[in-house]
Amino acid sequence: MKKKIAALIYGENIHFLDHLAPLCYFxxxxxxxxxxxxxxLTKKFYPKVKVEYVENISINFxxxxxxxxxxxxxxxxxxxxxxxxxxxxxxxxxxxxWCPHGNSDKGKTCxxxxxxxxxxxxxxxGNKMLDFLKEKNILKSIKTFSIVGNYRYKYFKExxxxxxxxxxxxxxxxxxxxxxxxxxxxxxxxxxxxxSFFRVSKFLFDxxxxxxNLIVKLHPNLIAQNKMxxxxxKNKYLKNNILFVDDFPVIYPxxxxxxxxxxxxxxxGYDFLTFNKPMLFFxxxxxxxxxxxxxxxxxIQDETNIFEKIEIxxxxxxxxxxxxxxxxxxxxxxxxxxxxxxxxxx
Numbered sequence: 063m064k065k066k067i068a069a070l071i072y073g074e075n076i077h078f079l080d081h082l083a084p085l086c087y088f089x090x091x092x093x094x095x096x097x098x099x100x101x102x103l104t105k106k107f108y109p110k111v112k113v114e115y116v117e118n119i120s121i122n123f124x125x126x127x128x129x130x131x132x133x134x135x136x137x138x139x140x141x142x143x144x145x146x147x148x149x150x151x152x153x154x155x156x157x158x159x160w161c162p163h164g165n166s167d168k169g170k171t172c173x174x175x176x177x178x179x180x181x182x183x184x185x186x187x188g189n190k191m192l193d194f195l196k197e198k199n200i201l202k203s204i205k206t207f208s209i210v211g212n213y214r215y216k217y218f219k220e221x222x223x224x225x226x227x228x229x230x231x232x233x234x235x236x237x238x239x240x241x242x243x244x245x246x247x248x249x250x251x252x253x254x255x256x257x258s259f260f261r262v263s264k265f266l267f268d269x270x271x272x273x274x275n276l277i278v279k280l281h282p283n284l285i286a287q288n289k290m291x292x293x294x295x296k297n298k299y300l301k302n303n304i305l306f307v308d309d310f311p312v313i314y315p316x317x318x319x320x321x322x323x324x325x326x327x328x329x330x331g332y333d334f335l336t337f338n339k340p341m342l343f344f345x346x347x348x349x350x351x352x353x354x355x356x357x358x359x360x361x362i363q364d365e366t367n368i369f370e371k372i373e374i375x376x377x378x379x380x381x382x383x384x385x386x387x388x389x390x391x392x393x394x395x396x397x398x399x400x401x402x403x404x405x406x407x408x
Contacts, residue, residue, distance in 0.1 A: 065130035065407055067159070071095045072121070072144065076103065076282045078135040079311040081163045083108040084217035085133060085185075085210070088399050089407075096121040099309070107228070107312050110221070122148045125156070131406070132156055135163040137177040159183040159406050164329025165191060165392055166249065167353040168256055179203050183406050185210050188394040190354070208402045212393035215336050218314035229315035233277065237305055241275040243320040244372065249328040250283035254351060258326035258344040259284060260291070265365040266324075267299045274369070277320065279307045281328065322376060331355045335389035338382055340375045358384045 067089070069082045074097050083104055086093045092112040095101055101115040116124050125132065126148040134141065138158040142149070149155055160178060165187050175198045178184060184207045186192055192209075195201035218225060234243075246266065248259040259280065270276050285292055285308070296306055307316070313333055317323070323334040323341040332355065334341055341359045358381045362371050 065157075066128065067091050067131045067133060067407060068125070068129045069093045069133040069161075070125060071097065071100050072134070072136070073097065074099065074282075074286075075135070076100060076309070076311055078163050079103060079108075080214060080313055081135060081161055082133065083111045083311075084214050085161060086111045086113075087217060088213060089133070089403055091133065094121070094125065103309060103311055107225075107310075109224075123152070126152050126154055130157065131159055131183070133159040133161055133406075135161050138181060139177050157182050159185065161185045162187065162191065165332040166327055166329035167351070167355075168249070168252060168254060168327055175200055180205070182206060183208070187211060188392055190388075190392045206405060208405055209394045209397065210402065211395060211397040212336060213397065213399075214333070215314055215393075216397075218312070218318070222315070222318075225312055225315040226318070229310075229312070229319065232310065233305065233307060233316065234319060237275040237277075237303060241273050241303060242322070242376070243275045243277065244322050244324060245277045245279060245316060245320045245330075246324040247279045247328050247330045248281065248284065248326050250281040251287060252283075254327075255348045256327040256346065256351065257281075257284060258346070260288075261347065262344050262362075262365050262368075263295060266368055267295075267301075267304060269369050270301070270303065271369060272303065274372075275303045275305065277305050277307055277316065279310070279313075279316070279330075322372060324372075325355075327351065327353065332388075332392050335385050335392065338385050338389070340379045340381075341385075342371060342375055354388055357381075358388055 068091055069086050071078050079100055083093060087110055092114055093104060094114050094116060096116055096118050098115060101113055104111055104113040122145050126145060137160060141158055160181055178200050180203050182205045184204050186207055186209055188209060249256050251257040313330060317334050317337055325331045326344050342362055343356055343359055344362050362368060
């Protein structure tokens with residue numbers, strides 16, 4: 063018997079939207095949210111996705127009453143911490159289909175993926191994530207996993223005319239068309255000390271040449287952690303060729319346009335492999351942190367000469383083969399969405 067399924071974004075987790083909305087489209091399921099902002103962003107950037115806003119006071123009982131399975135980026139443990147009472151009252155257990163929100167290398171030195179132990183349904187991108195779950199000794203306890211590949215890029219290709227138009231209007235028409243476009247997308251400051259932002263941002267902004275555009279896309283958690291500090295930085299660096307991009311959940315139309323990516327441990331680095339363009343990474347403060355992406359580019363050790371490194375990488379890109387191989391290991395190419403639907407909808 064087919065189960066009633068919806069995707070859920072509970073709270074102001076905007077960074078989940080670009081991971082769940084494309085799957086809602088491919089699986090033909092609704093997206094439920096208790097965030098008016100996420101509701102509006104979904105209608106704006108994913109107009110083919112059916113989205114429903116449910117107020118905080120009603121959403122818990124609404125979810126448990128109307129659905130059997132929930133596609134979400136949170137684990138069953140976290141879901142139960144918010145929805146346990148409603149499940150008990152209605153005598154109904156909700157199954158979770160866990161969707162990763164990126165393919166970053168975070169979680170190696172702390173407990174995070176361990177929450178997937180005994181999970182019923184897990185989505186993975188490809189072999190790299192499967193190997194990581196094996197390394198964490200979790201894969202063997204997961205009851206069912208489905209490989210979804212680079213479905214967000216597939217969604218971008220299907221709607222690229224619309225997505226390129228909105229990206230051009232809101233981002234690239236506001237900066238010089240003659241400049242080289244660099245995206246800096248740092249992750250947030252988690253327990254592993256993964257973010258490079260406050261360590262390198264002053265060097266990066268101060269050194270920026272006039273013939274470069276710097277597009278800065280901050281992780282929503284980083285903004286939530288440091289609202290005042292980030293606002294002060296934005297006000298300090300009011301330059302025509304520095305653009306902070308907020309409330310813009312879709313990443314692939316930005317990656318399609320830029321010439322180079324600067325990052326740390328954000329999963330966007332793995333997304334950018336899709337385009338096989340030059341990339342650079344800032345050395346992590348936490349020496350225990352490693353990334354396969356560091357084998358696909360140089361790592362900036364000294365923040366005083368960032369743009370020297372960038373110019374060298376743009377002129378002499380030595381890592382195209384390494385990026386192709388890592389992309390192939392990260393994202394499975396042949397995906398059968400009908401087979402995945404049959405697996406998780408029963």
